[in-house]
Amino acid sequence: MTRAGVLAALPEGPRERLMAVGRETSFEAGTRIFEEGGRADRFWVIHTGNVNLDVHVPGRHPAVIETLGPGRMLGWSWLCPPHEWHLGAEATSLVRAWEFEAAEVLDLCQDDPELDHALLSYVVGVIGSRLRAARTRLLDLYGPYGSGSAG
């Protein structure tokens, strides 16, 4: 197993305790992994392959928001209410991943403050980096006038 992303970010002890409750899974290209509004009861750490996060647009193909690749955490809505996916996810290639049941991980965290802190810190970092990426893209940097007109 490659230790990347969350698995590399966690200290060894918490990482091993987390991995003890994970299981390997895979998704064929084109598989819908979860749908917007569905119950967010698990998360994944992508080992190989890519996953598109998308938003449902009535009458049209889902709008792709971001692509997640190896080492990235897929899904953080399991961590906070209402525990519903706010985006959809689709494998764009064969995806191999580690899958974690949210309830099991949360139980584990309750008895393991070190894992709780390390995992929460990591997920907050993930949310922060995706927020920064979204804000950067809002600037439309590559447009003809970059991030705005001259002063």
Added chain:
Amino acid sequence: MTAVPLPYRVLDNRPETADTHTIVLRPVGTALPPFSPGQFAMVYAFGVGEIPVSVAGTHHGDLTHTIRGVGAVSRALCAARPGTRVGVRGPFGTGWDLEAAVGRDLLVVAGGLGLAPLRPLVRAAASQPRDHGRLNVLIGARTPGDLLYREEWQDWGRPYCQVTVDQPAPGWRGRVGVVTALLDQAAFAPHRTTAFVCGPEVMIRATARALLHRGVPARHIRVSLERNMHCATGHCGHCQLGPLLLCRDGPVVGYDRAEPLLAVREL
């Protein structure tokens, strides 16, 4: 380098995207001295004006420029038909200095039109694979329709090339997101990597920060900065960025010099 524009004629003009063209210029008489990847020329559309344009390729004295038509001069150059005469001065500025990266992994990160000045660097590096370690080319663009040189990527051959767009179009099967996200999948040894970064300054800063975080030394992060270049000879001061005159001291500088300057709001 010459202070007087030398006559060149447009040999070829092909659209790259909806607003961007690649033109090939051939000297009418004497050619300018050779350009290094990363340097720029001042291209004069007669009767309209002169603008700085990075060199996107050179071949036996011919110059290739990729230009986005956003102002009077750039639009005139985009519209120039084969045979049209233009004036060219150069070469100006600092280059990417590929020679200083011999033996190192090369990481090329381009945003939007920033791929144009990096194109000759990628071609040079890809043609001399034994001189360098791994070559990664990471490209970000606004939409799939804004991607430059798509037909050439296969010819670049050896590099590990990844592309991402901000706004996918129907049918786009590539990645979506910021270009810095591609760094996770690029294989490079940070302490023996030289990075070459060109694009909007916000993207340059984000990329440089991500590279510093991964352990690439600031002096080995080469960035191309853009300011309002007029004389291109370091006299008029229009392109001043702190202590630097970017037409002369840039456009390519190490991030160890650029970082403190890019953090100053008034510069």
